Amino acid sequence: MQCAQYGVPQRRRRMVLLASLHGPIRMIEPTHSKPRTVEQAIRRLPPVAAGERTPRDRLHVASSLTDKNLERIRASRPGGTWRDWPRHLVADCHKEDTGRTYPSVYGRMKWEEPAPTMTTQCYGYGNGRFGHPEQDRAITLREAAILQSFPRSYAFVEPRRSVQFSPIGRMIGNAVPVRLGRAIGRSILRHLSEVDSR
Numbered sequence: 001m002q003c004a005q006y007g008v009p010q011r012r013r014r015m016v017l018l019a020s021l022h023g024p025i026r027m028i029e030p031t032h033s034k035p036r037t038v039e040q041a042i043r044r045l046p047p048v049a050a051g052e053r054t055p056r057d058r059l060h061v062a063s064s065l066t067d068k069n070l071e072r073i074r075a076s077r078p079g080g081t082w083r084d085w086p087r088h089l090v091a092d093c094h095k096e097d098t099g100r101t102y103p104s105v106y107g108r109m110k111w112e113e114p115a116p117t118m119t120t121q122c123y124g125y126g127n128g129r130f131g132h133p134e135q136d137r138a139i140t141l142r143e144a145a146i147l148q149s150f151p152r153s154y155a156f157v158e159p160r161r162s163v164q165f166s167p168i169g170r171m172i173g174n175a176v177p178v179r180l181g182r183a184i185g186r187s188i189l190r191h192l193s194e195v196d197s198r
Contacts, residue, residue, distance in 0.1 A: 001180065005030035008149045008177040009041040010115040016180075018187060025191040028183055038133060039111035042143045050137035058163050059156060060142040062132075063123050073125055073136045078110040109133050115147045120173035123165050141165065144172045149179040 003012040018025045046054050050070065053061030065073065068089070075085045081103040082090055094102065107129030109115055121127040125138035132139055139147070141163070146152060156168050176184075 001027065003177050003180050004035035004114050005032055006177075006183040007032045007036060007179040008114075008147075009036035009038060010117060010147050010177070011035075011113075012117040012177065014176070014180065016184060018184070018191075020191060020195075022191070022195040026187065028187045028190060031179075031183065035114045037112055038109045038115050038147070041115070041146050042139075043111070045140075045143060045146075047135055048137070048140060049135070053140075053163075057142055059145065059168070060140045061163060062137040062140045063125070063165060065125060065137065069125055070136060072106055073108070073131050076106065076108045076131055078108045078133050079113075080107065082106040104128060107131055109139070118144050118148050118173050120170045122173055123169050141168050141172065144169070148172055148175055149177045150175075151178075 001014055001016045003010060003014060016027060018027065045060060048054055048060055048062050050062050051064035072082070072085060072089050075089055076082075077084060082094055082105065083103055104116075105128055106126055107116075108131035109129060111133045116129045119128060122130050122144045123138055123141055125131050130138045130144075132143075141156075142152070145154060145156070150172070156171060157163060
């Protein structure tokens with residue numbers, strides 16, 4: 001399934017297997033003919049700098065950047081790759097023949113497109129195409145969660161617990177996108193109602 005067809009604002013394909021002892025079962029029809037974009041999902045969140053968070057949302061926190069990575073993201077254009085950078089910014093591993101085949105790191109998202117697939121390290125600029133479209137930082141944990149279609153208020157941690165990137169990033173990246181999960185649930189409910197009406 002292409003998650004974008006069910007309102008998830010990212011390019012994420014997932015295998016969904018539905019089976020029933022009662023007979024054939026299938027996914028509901030796509031709920032969205034046009035994919036939701038990064039802009040539609042996260043544009044209205046308050047700006048935040050690398051290494052900072054907003055006072056009202058503990059998850060709207062961005063990873064810190066080294067001086068070198070700050071230079072790199074400033075040299076990055078939305079939809080581009082590290083191949084667009086001046087040579088002095090390119091990592092040594094990407095100068096090697098084997099490293100030239102990895103363009104999908106150090107990228108910025110584009111406002112007008114869905115996000116890339118969220119992974120467990122989606123809060124890190126060098127871990128994929130997780131650079132914010134215009135702010136010089138990686139996406140925040142909150143932005144990653146919204147791009148996975150979690151409600152904006154979803155807490156992930158208890159109020160007195162500290163926010164730690166790695167465990168929360170794992171929860172977000174490993175999650176079934178919420179809107180895809182809802183579509184699967186609706187598919188099962190439709191199937192059961194068809195079985196009851198026989």
